[in-house]
Amino acid sequence: MKRCITALLMAAASFGVAGQTLDPAKSAITAVSRQMNVPVEGKFTKFTGQIAFDPSKPDAGKAEFTIDTASFSIGNAEIDDEAKGKNWFDVKNFPQARFMSTAVKAAGPGRFEVTGPLTIKGKTNTVTIPFTVKADGGAAVYEGVFPIKRLAFNIGEGVWKDTDTVADEVQVRFRLVMTGGKPAAVPGKKQSP
Amino acid sequence: MSASRYTTTAIGLHWLMFLLIAWGFSIGLSMVDLPLSPTKLKYFSWHKWIGVTVFLLAIARIAWRLTHPAPPLPATMPVWQRKAAALSHLLMYGLIVAVPLSGWLYSSAAGVPTVYFGLVPLPDLLSPDKGLAGRLKSVHYLLNTTLAAIVLLHGVAAIKHQFVDKDGLLARMWPGRAQKEPA
Secondary structure (H helix, E strand, O other), X not given: OHHHHHHHHHHHHHHOOOOEXXXXXXXXXXXXXXXXXXXXXXXXXXXXXXXXXXXXXXXXOEEEEEEEHHHEEOOOHHHHHHHHOOOOOOOOOOOEEEEEOOEEEEOOXXXXXXXXXXXXXXXXXXXXXXEEEEEEOOEEEEEEEEEEEHHHHOOOOHHHHOOOOEOOEEXXXXXXXXXXXXXXXXXXXXXXX | OOOOOOOHHHHHHHHHHHHHHHHXXXXXXXXXXXXXXXXXXXXXXXXXXXXXXXXXXXXXXXXXXXXOOOOOOOOOOOHHHHHHHHHHHHHHHHHHHHHHHHHHHHHHHOOOOOEEOOOEEOOOOOOOOHHHHHHHHHHHHHHHHHHHHHHHHHHHHHHHHHHHHOOOHHHHOOXXXXXXXXX
């Protein structure tokens, strides 16, 4: 909890703006892998993050997220235990995955792309994540899906390097609901400095 | 229809399904105790693919059986054996449908979809439910044990007819020496 608060404070401070805060109950980050071509969805239930984004000025947007890897679950105890173990997320040594944006740009009407380093299990790769944003009452809802290669993050070591059984590509899906502060999804409203 | 044997199609389906069921059954028994590994996941998928195949063949087989009567039993066979044979056959026809179906339902309830040969996703008949999955697992196991027991009895009976009664019953289902198939 302390760590969460610290992460939030640090994130808020680094943006230097009064961004909205994440509503964890309405937000979701899931990873869909394929084992023997069967889609298997796992959910991360604990994550924190900050987004400062104005669709009319996408280039100035910023985002930062921290995910507790131990919160990953597909709903099967045997597989969840394995996923937390050394071969997969190794949650003891790498309790958190992180994403920090370095650039945001528009990618078509209502569509944007955020680029930045994604660190999982101590491995950092730059990813570009397409997303949409829409206003839902006072909240801004960010949604997107992007592929990552699990082996690029050392996820699935040893016998699990075999991609015939568990495919290398994993689809990461997110729905992030940001509430409070300035409703960032409404174009024309500027973020206060 | 005075043919003394099952049709070639019926004989082919019988032995093909016997091999598939024996294979699926042994994979099923061995996979559950494996530690989580790619091998285990492969076995689970193969087991499911075999099960779907058995299910499809069972439907075809039952349709064939309903439209192609079984050859007569040896005249020397006592009534109780005829009744026992009819009952065990009926149970096996039911179980070759029920066993794969229970596995499919169990898989659905466990939240793991079945993708036939890794290509054709089957609809999930149930939504994920841990309690239900546990009960369906027991049902799947129980139905399999029942099927295995009846198959064993069926085999022992066939051997007894062949070597003790010497009434030629086994020839009805034994491959080879093809006769004209009734239209």
